[in-house]
Amino acid sequence: MISSQASERLKHNAERIMHLWEKRVRDEVSASTHQDSLVLQNSLPLYLNQLVDALSNRIVRTSTRITADEAESTRIGKLHGHERAGYADYSMSQLIFEYHILRQVIFQVLEEEAPLAIEDRDIIIGSIEQAVNDAATQFSETLRDIQELFMVTLTHDLRGPLNVVKLGTQLTLRRLERGDTHIDVATRMLGAVNRLDLMIQDLLDASRLRAGQSLKMKFEECNLEVLLQEVVEDLNFAYGERFVVVSDSEIRIYCSRKEIRRVIENLAINAVKYGDPSTPITLTLQQTETQINLTIHNEGEPIALDAQSILFQQFRRTICAEDQTGWGLGLFLAKSITEAHQGTLEVESGEGKGTSFMIKLPKVKV
Incomplete structure (x- = not known):
């Protein structure tokens, strides 16, 4: 078997394709202005070599070879996306536009002598689409990691x-x-x-x-009623005498005192922000044989059902909360901390009923 004409033509013109591609990118992609040739081209010559092999009839396509080729193609696409994310000027749209230019240049050069076969065009188009997906995915992940490190x-x-x-x-x-x-x-x-x-x-x-890490917590025996009274005392000092504690009896729990306090504070401050300022905020502590329940209730406008679905997502706010200060992390962290204690955090809100956040923790013998 001999190599296909498209493969040979691409191999012969690879350097010219890169030259034409770079010229167009410098004219049409603003982020490329400050990059030299080696940095700008980075992994694209590797991609062209991979495409030469994909178009070739000489290579035996065993299942092992197909798997290896797919892995290498993904690696090259991700390499390009990773490198582009490291340049402050590059955006996702500019990264994708680079591949669109590359596709146009490849077809321009390879079809100068004669049109490509339909099969060859499909291979090229499919290959570039996959490369764009791989590069864009890696660009997004790398950019997120950079932003995370910066934060x-x-x-x-x-x-x-x-x-x-x-x-x-x-x-x-x-x-x-x-x-x-x-x-x-x-x-x-x-x-x-x-x-x-x-x-x-x-x-x-x-x-x-x-990042997939767990929060550092020191678990110890804790009198939850005493902790609740301490939190409310501080909150009353900061926000006025709005908080009312209703508790059955002394309730002891094995927990991270610092983090459970944080959950209570987050939910109570949330009630201050969004509740009716003329009404009290009630913190009710109860227990059963197997469970401890803490409910933080405020009166005021209810939370819409569609908004309730995003309440516990990080950096998300409901429409009515967009003018409030903060990161939009309080409820996300409260839920994460509660779940780290093998508990649940839920919300109920309705017209005329106000809003209640309910912490449910398993009762563990101490």
Whole structure:
């Protein structure tokens, strides 16, 4: 068997195709302006070599060879996408446009002498479509990883100066005499710093969860009723006497005290943001033989059913929440922490009934 004419023609004209492709890309893709030839072309010569083999009749297409070729093609496409994601100027649309230009140039050169056979055109089109998919997928994944690293680095670096401000504000509070008019200002400053610190922690934890890591938790015996009263005392100080605790009796649980406190705070602050400001927010703690239930209820406009489906997704907000501050991570993290305790977090909301977030935790003997 001999190689197909398309394969031989492509192999013979590969260098010319790359030259014509680069010229058009420099004219039509703005992100390419600052790249030299080697960087701009990167993995595309490898792709052309792969396409030469795909068009050849000389290669025996065993199942092993087909699998190996597919793996190599995917690797080359992902390599191109990975490299493009590393350049700040490149966007997904520009990456895809590069492949469209390559397809046009390949057909332009290969059909100068005679039209390509239908089978050869189908191979080329299918190959480029797969390369685009592989490159775009890797571009997206690499860009996400870069953004994730940037976010983690940024939040880590913010911690240093934030701690300085926090310590300075605490020292100022200690030195102010009772009744000093500046105490209220310093207290509000400390509250703002604590909220900023919590937002930074939310970002770091969301990054860990997206990376497939688990949150670091220290499990210990905890009196949940006492913890709830402590949280409500702090919330009443920050938001006014709006919080009411209803509890059956002393309830003990084995949990990460710090993270469960965080869940309660997140849900309670959420109730402050979206509830009717003229009505109380009720935190009800109950237990059965096998389960501990904590419900945080607020009055006000109900959450629409379609909005309830995205409540616990990270960086997502309902339409009515878009003017609120924060990352949109509070409910996502609250659900993740609850599930790490083998529990569930659910929401019920309806006209005239208000909104209730229900934490259900298994009762474990301590």
